[in-house]
Amino acid sequence: MKLEPPRGLRDIEPKEFEKIEWLREKFMNTLDLFGFKKMEPSPIENLETLEAKSGPSIVNEIYYFKDKSQRDLGLRFDLTVGISRYVSSRRDLELPIKIGSFSGVWRYDEPQYGRYRWFFQWDTEIFGRPCVRSDAEVIEFSKVYFDKVGLRQVNIEINDREVVEEYITKILGVKDEEGKSELLRMLDKTTKKTEGQIIDEYLKKGFSKEKVEKVLSVGKIVGEPTSVLSELERLGLKKTESLRSIVEELEAREISNFRINLGIVRGIDYYSGIVYEFYDEPLSKLAVAGGGRYDKLMQSFGRNDISATGVAGGVERLIMALERRNVSPSISQKRVFVAYTTERLKFKAQKITAKLRENDYPAETDLYSRDFRKQLAYALKHSRYLVIIAPEEDKKQKCILRDLQSGEEETVEYDKLLEKVIGFKH
């Protein structure tokens, strides 16, 4: 029998689990700091719900199946869709509602090195009025989260899709929705294709060379807010209010590591306003998180009355970023190993182990009555302190307590052991 998980899938083994769990804990703490509620949307969705975000072609990119009643279902490919569907379904929620989630999602991509069909995301959303302060709140959240896990130099690239849309419709005169979307999406292709390739592609689609080049050059406007905003003014663009507000909001939060980047549009059509990405430059060109306002998704769930903004990041990608920076979770536990030198004393060792655990102190003893040397080898690998139960000392109701780091040891009465060990703190 094959003992591996199906192709493209994996077990989260203890070493990786520890990292994910550490990031999960920090994420949950950050949600608490900001007053976010926590939830997990259903892992299985109706296919039509998944299509609401990404169109009918999504079926090719997900785990799709029929249940025994022939319903079309799919495994969730992100957390945003489920959270938004949930909020849309509940007309009794007090707004604004701030919700975060940290969980696994599935995509049926061709597996590549280090990429799996099941991976983890963190996701933070605010539902309510269309106000820029909510965008600033999730950006602040992300910054604090990255700080907490030790990724302290993240750059934020911010844009307002409406500004690029204004350029396309007002300056270039492209009024049809389809043409506007095509030109917007073009800006997402610049990381994967050369300008020449993009121009060829769009000429074939019937766009003029001039228009394509102009959009590409607008996509290159990147920099400090003041200079970008005056450049936009020079171009005759008026819809810069949101960008001005987000700058003010971030400055009020003393966040300074951001730029405006007109090239950030975040392909998917449902984004409607401020969008942004977080980069751990110069070490990687891959975004560690991204987000924006997505009122159009809420509209497809029948909620024209709720605006939504949120940010999401890949957990495995965050682990990679941390490893590039040599940041590792500081999980140190002062474990105790309780060794016994003769079989007869195993129950005494067991009793002391149980007592330590009962008092919230991590402790282990040998399950197999292995010889003392083997017990010691295990303890040296996994524990910080060693308790030795041996006949001589036991007769006097005592045991040996050794600090495995310093090598110091002392003989301690059983009665005093607990107090002594707990004094070490975790």
Added chain:
Amino acid sequence: MKLEPPRGLRDIEPKEFEKIEWLREKFMNTLDLFGFKKMEPSPIENLETLEAKSGPSIVNEIYYFKDKSQRDLGLRFDLTVGISRYVSSRRDLELPIKIGSFSGVWRYDEPQYGRYRWFFQWDTEIFGRPCVRSDAEVIEFSKVYFDKVGLRQVNIEINDREVVEEYITKILGVKDEEGKSELLRMLDKTTKKTEGQIIDEYLKKGFSKEKVEKVLSVGKIVGEPTSVLSELERLGLKKTESLRSIVEELEAREISNFRINLGIVRGIDYYSGIVYEFYDEPLSKLAVAGGGRYDKLMQSFGRNDISATGVAGGVERLIMALERRNVSPSISQKRVFVAYTTERLKFKAQKITAKLRENDYPAETDLYSRDFRKQLAYALKHSRYLVIIAPEEDKKQKCILRDLQSGEEETVEYDKLLEKVIGFKH
């Protein structure tokens, strides 16, 4: 568009999520106490892996589907199969290995009130030699876990399937595997059917009335270890060594709330030795956890060299048990709400909020510039402390700090606010 999850599924909404999360945290802490490693096996398994535990009929009880390469897959229905498959696949693991997991599983049952097709389990397994101390370790684990979450009166019912098997083969003379399994499984039916129904059913299967009645009466042997063990001796049964050991082991751990119950066999064929269930009696007849030794599953994964024992419990069922006992998670956070009385001061409020969060103190401010009364109403509902930024005080670089519980308030300099609030502790 339908905004609910597919039939039988649900979103874990914030209120339920908080409870599950609290139980998850306590579980993870208990794993640390006992030196268990943590993992999560793949949520999607090859169908043949799932069949290894429960036979080919399992396909009717799970989410089964083919992927785009026509592989037969299924969503995991428990955590034991995946963990065991993982351990079986890795010949480099240092034994014994102790592994715990807390996660969602799926079953395609007909949905009932309060039961869903996606639910959570906790699961703790030890792999290594077939020694009773490992069984005792997972039983101790469960007891400590239940204590930690506040379920302090759980009774443990323990059996050794080998003893019942010895009775069936040696005393009743049933030697064929099939007949032995059938008679063992019978003991699991006593909670759902009357004795009359069971006898009828087994007469039709070709068993003699005498044999059926004798097995049923052995299944009723329940009580203190000493009396049960002498009853077994009286019946001429010899394979009582494991039961004697587990009693000694539990006593060494000062666990006393257990009985031997020959009626506990845990239906599934793969159990091979000590089995046990945990009951929150007298409030419920449903087990809150159960487990046992399952070497036969390891054998089906080709590992005759590793013995396995473990315990698992349903998380939703544990929540129900806690609610029957009126135990609720004690999640109290001393949140601060930073209110502002005029729009002009919103950035000041935002800055103070950011500063508090940066210093790990949960804080919120209003995102919408709502009037002070609305801000106050929110604060009274969600926060413990209120900071008021108002023009008069602001001029003097001060703000008002109110304890919303006692109603006391004072005027504090901005410079001193952080220190003051942090002094409150979380």
